[in-house]
Amino acid sequence: MKAALLYGIKDLRIQDIDVPKVEYGEILVKVKAATTCGTDLKIYQRGYVGGVIKLPTVFGHEWAGDIVDVGKGVPYFQEGMRVRAGNSSPCLRCYMCQRGKFNLCEDMMWLWGAYAEYIKVPQRIVTLNTQVIPDHLTYDEAAVTEPLACVLHGIEEARVKLGDTVAIIGAGPIGLLHLLIVRKMGAGKIIISDTIDERLQLARKLGADEAINAKKEDTAEKTKKLTGGYGADVVIEAIGMPATWEQALKMVRKGGTVLEFGGCPPQTEIKISTEQLHYGETTIMGAFHTTPSHFKKALNLIASGAINVKPLITNHVKLSDIKQALETLATSKTDIKIAISP
Ligand SMILES: [Zn+2]
Numbered sequence: 001m002k003a004a005l006l007y008g009i010k011d012l013r014i015q016d017i018d019v020p021k022v023e024y025g026e027i028l029v030k031v032k033a034a035t036t037c038g039t040d041l042k043i044y045q046r047g048y049v050g051g052v053i054k055l056p057t058v059f060g061h062e063w064a065g066d067i068v069d070v071g072k073g074v075p076y077f078q079e080g081m082r083v084r085a086g087n088s089s090p091c092l093r094c095y096m097c098q099r100g101k102f103n104l105c106e107d108m109m110w111l112w113g114a115y116a117e118y119i120k121v122p123q124r125i126v127t128l129n130t131q132v133i134p135d136h137l138t139y140d141e142a143a144v145t146e147p148l149a150c151v152l153h154g155i156e157e158a159r160v161k162l163g164d165t166v167a168i169i170g171a172g173p174i175g176l177l178h179l180l181i182v183r184k185m186g187a188g189k190i191i192i193s194d195t196i197d198e199r200l201q202l203a204r205k206l207g208a209d210e211a212i213n214a215k216k217e218d219t220a221e222k223t224k225k226l227t228g229g230y231g232a233d234v235v236i237e238a239i240g241m242p243a244t245w246e247q248a249l250k251m252v253r254k255g256g257t258v259l260e261f262g263g264c265p266p267q268t269e270i271k272i273s274t275e276q277l278h279y280g281e282t283t284i285m286g287a288f289h290t291t292p293s294h295f296k297k298a299l300n301l302i303a304s305g306a307i308n309v310k311p312l313i314t315n316h317v318k319l320s321d322i323k324q325a326l327e328t329l330a331t332s333k334t335d336i337k338i339a340i341s342p
């Protein structure tokens, strides 16, 4: 089968490799759509590999497809079913899992391999984190379940409430998914910032009340102005740079919450004012990855039409052009997510 293997920074190769063989508890899926992700782009450009990915590997982690083979011991899936699976599964046994923090599992199983004709799903992920796609949903939409699951987890942690003013830094795929969710949750006012006008236009279409071009205006100052001088109830950083993490702290009201969502480069730090924490009672939180229950919720939200992810899929390309697709994403003003088909 054709597959795109990542060997290192910007070293992505289309190769012919064997179709994986299923063993006990596993399923083999013919990939019908895979979507690009900010995480893919980050790993491709900057090489954050950590414990999440071991190279070389078939790249890509957001996908949906048809089951073509089922191993022994899988009573709940059959050939021909349309499915998607999460890119991870917790162990349920470790210290963090036993405390219900499944996203922080110390023995997380990660699944890469979406940019290929076939993907084999290991037993733990088949059991805990594979879902049947409702008939009316396209494969493209179903593939976007993963980032939406991550966003749902973050939003739940940040406890956004009805009527809140929410400021989102970054109008890329993750910022826009946050926007769709907080709009649905009944945020009173949504302020979003980015440096690309085209993205801000899309954000307005998707429900942002105010859109700030950070190249032309001071985002923190403008946010204060738009909130009567107070700052937002909740600020969400969806870029992953220390500078914007710090900027988020300047945009929040007293007693408000800052969700630092975007993952920064390794070994970076930010400065926090002790006065702001103490006298301003700012809550600062991070959010990492997600859990199987959030994957299920995310798929349900897409399937019910509560969250429409279609506007985020702005382009379609063939697997053979995946490298070009990632390069395009890095520079494009209008592309948010690209759907890849084998
Ligand atoms: Zn993703």
Ligand SMILES: [Zn+2]
Pocket (backbone or CB within 6 Å): 090, 091, 092, 093, 094, 095, 096, 097, 098, 104, 105, 106, 107, 108
């Ligand atoms: Zn665990």
